[in-house]
Amino acid sequence: MSLRRRLLLYLLICAPVVWLLALTASFLQARSEVNELYDTELIRFTRQVQLTLIGVNASGGTGTMPDSPVRGQADLDSLAIVVWDRDGQVLLADREGAQLPLRPDGAGFIDLELNQEAWRAYYLQSADGRWLVAAGQSLHERDELVYGLIGSQLLPWLVMLPILLVAMGWAVRQALAPVRALTDELGRRGADELKPLPARDAPVELRPMLEAMNGLFERITATLARERRFTADAAHELRTPLAVLSAQWDRLRGARESDEREYAMHALRAGIDRMARLVDQLLRLSRLEAAQGLPHSGELDWPEIARQAMSEVLPLAERRQIQLDCLWPEPPQEPPSWPGDPNLMTVLLRNLLDNATRYAPQGSTVSLGFEVDRLRVSNAGPALSHELLARLGERFHRPEGQAESGSGLGVSIARRIAELHGLTLSYGALADGTGVEVVLART
DSSP states (O other), X not given: OXXXXXXXXXXXXXXXXXXXXXXXXXXXXXXXXXXXXHHHHHHHHHHHHHHHHHTSOOOSSXXXXXXXXXXXXXXXXXXXXXXXXXXXXXXXXXXXGGGSOOOTTOOEEEEEEETTEEEEEEEEEOTTSSEEEEEEEEHHHHHHHHHHHHHHHHHHHHHHHHHHHHHHHHHHHHHTHHHHHHHHHHHHOOTTOOOOOOOTTSOTTTHHHHHHHHHHHHHHHHHHHHHHHHXXXXXXXXXXXXXXXXXXHHHHHHOOSHHHHHHHHHHHHHHHHHHHHHHHHXXXXXXXXXXXXXXXOEEOOHHHHHHHHHHHHHHHHHHTTOEXXXXXXXXXXXXXXXXXXXXXXXXXXXHHHHHHHHHSOTTOEEEEEEOSSEEEEEEOSOOOOHHHHHHTTOTTOOOTTOOSOOOSOHHHHHHHHHHHTTEEEEEEOOTTSOSEEEEEEEO
């Protein structure tokens, strides 16, 4: 169901319900006012009769009030009056009043039934106890007045209700015009049109949605740009290894001697390993850049993470005769108590240790140091220039003249993992100005 139809349905239900509630409240209020008016008249009528009786000789027997001609719209059948003396004898009564019951001790209002009709009567004792005056009125008369008042308002309301509903339908249509305009705007756009929607002149209720959509467009634009850049970089980087593998395969096929064939097979194997490492790094970086948060988060077991990361780098360290050191803080101090994903943190440390081992002088030492609030990975050798430090983290960038193979993605992967954990990586020289030190710390 559309939003417009839903609003109209709610209005079509709520408007008559509210109207009926208002009508009921008006009926109850009118009934209360009419009862108050007629009760006041009954009290005034009985008091007037009391005052009249003071100057009348009431020593006789039963008296009756003669019927008088009725003119206009008066309905005397709905009124009653009766007067009793102290002995309970009727002194004065009309036809309806003769049916009112005698209540010697009665005083005030009572509700009773006469001739199967509801009546309301008022009893008034004289100050000296000589008379008891009672006046009554049929409640039907009061209800007629209430229904007449409500009926006079009911007809205009019934006539205006359809007009009101039509007006509300038009108002809903006009109020939803910005939504229709937004729908038309989005319907006209192509798949690559991600420019922000104008939100400044939009209704207040639509601004949060428009701002959220504009934020989504920005994220999609950034994602598309990142994917295009990633695809272009990957295609560029994969072209060279594929060409090398093709040349090595041709060399292997053309080799005549066993030594030449062995050398070609070894070179082909190394090329395949480099290609596999590059593809693995590309896939890992693609998944990390698409991630919006950590897959898992919990307390990090630093000894197990360090052991696993160093064991994966150990074959490279043994080949290059690099010593791997792991330094722990002095008790009672402990490593950083950061929450995070242990698998991703292992990848981060492995990449840092791998880079430090690949570019450290052969036969030197690579250290992994844990402090209370940070981690350090360092190696010996010459310090990096400011130009190289500024370019660290660029995809596929590797310093020239490197004997070790690599993809140029390790720093990018490590920085993305650190970002997902709310950490930062900073590169610089050691305290003595030599080597390279990487510091992982809280942002």
